[in-house]
Amino acid sequence: DQQVKQNSPSLSVQEGRISILNCDYTNSMFDYFLWYKKYPAEGPTFLISISSIKDKNEDGRFTVFLNKSAKHLSLHIVPSQPGDSAVYFCAAISSGGSNYKLTFGKGTLLTVNP
Amino acid sequence: NAGVTQTPKFRVLKTGQSMTLLCAQDMNHEYMYWYRQDPGMGLRLIHYSVGEGTTAKGEVPDGYNVSRLKKQNFLLGLESAAPSQTSVYFCASSLMVLQETQYFGPGTRLLVL
Numbered sequence: 001d002q003q004v005k006q007n008s009p010s011l012s013v014q015e016g017r018i019s020i021l022n023c024d025y026t027n028s029m030f031d032y033f034l035w036y037k038k039y040p041a042e043g044p045t046f047l048i049s050i051s052s053i054k055d056k057n058e059d060g061r062f063t064v065f066l067n068k069s070a071k072h073l074s075l076h077i078v079p080s081q082p083g084d085s086a087v088y089f090c091a092a093i094s095s096g097g098s099n100y101k102l103t104f105g106k107g108t109l110l111t112v113n114p
Numbered sequence: 115n116a117g118v119t120q121t122p123k124f125r126v127l128k129t130g131q132s133m134t135l136l137c138a139q140d141m142n143h144e145y146m147y148w149y150r151q152d153p154g155m156g157l158r159l160i161h162y163s164v165g166e167g168t169t170a171k172g173e174v175p176d177g178y179n180v181s182r183l184k185k186q187n188f189l190l191g192l193e194s195a196a197p198s199q200t201s202v203y204f205c206a207s208s209l210m211v212l213q214e215t216q217y218f219g220p221g222t223r224l225l226v227l
Contacts, residue, residue, distance in 0.1 A: 004156070036218075043118070043204050043218030044157070089156060101172060102216065104156030 003027045004092050006105035014113055019077040021108050023090030026071065030092035034102070035064060035075050038087045047088070048075070080112045116140050118219035120205050126225045127195040135190040135222050137205030145208045146188035147172070147216065148180060150201040157204060163188055195226045 005024045013019045023033075031052040036044035050057040050064045050073065057064050063076045077084055090105040121136040137146065144165050149157040159172030163182040177199060179191045188207075192199060205219040 009154075041220070043206070043220050045218065046215045091156075101159050101162075102157075104158070106154060106156045 001026070002105075003030075004090055004103045004105040006088075006090055006108050008108050009106070010109040010111070012111045012113060013080050015082055016079045019075075019080045019084065019110055019112065021075040021077075021088050021090075021110065023073045023075075023105055024071055025073075025092050027092070027094070027103070028071070029094040029096060030103075031095050032093045033064070033066060033073050034091045034093075035062075036089040036091060036104075038089065038107070044089060077110075080110075082112045082114050085110055085112045118205055118207055118217050120203075120219035120222050122222060123220070124223045124225075126227065127192075128227055129196060131195050132191070132193050133195065133224075134192075135203055135205075135224075137188045137190070137207075137219060138186055139188075139205075139207040139217070140186060141207060141209070141217065142185070143207035143209050143217075144185075145210070146182065147206045147208075148178070148188065148190045149204045149206065150174065151204060151221075152201050160190065160203075195224075197226045200224060200226045 003026050034049040035047040037047045038044040048059050048062045048064050050066050066073045087107040087109050089107045091102045118139045147162040148160040151157050158174050161180040163169045166185040169180045181189045203222045206216040208216045
């Protein structure tokens, strides 16, 4: 049973527009969420994170929103650029106990068209 | 700093063969991880280490063994490769377990025939 779900395998947007990538989770113990970006033939790179005590975190063009009641988070990229074209993974972790496991979603392929 | 490096980048094995994947990091990180990524799947944790000389099982540990004899190195071994182990393997390291920055290596593509 997938605990972190990215239901959209792909997303295509025009350059300059907003990209919204969505992620849902089922495990209420998750309290820290991360987004990773992955280019082909490279390892994932950390993009932005949010703690469950916040509902928004912003870093330049990237903003992550967290809706705990809905167990939903989203990544907004504004404005989108062709270089943002990559696979985006949502990941979650529980800070309680000795759980060292990041649980990843399946990823969403974002294509930004010039 | 090279960050996280992985050796080899690509390997083809026959069923039953063994091999070791090497991960090295030069950031003095305590935590290291091995993941596998399969088509249409997220990254799944195979094994991890919270420090030199320690290892623990992750989500999909069967068929793999690991060793962390030196802080900077984390080895992933396949004793008897199976076609189901065809995958892309990523190593990662982090300073702290909740540190958002898990640094990933470039990956090793493994094909088991």
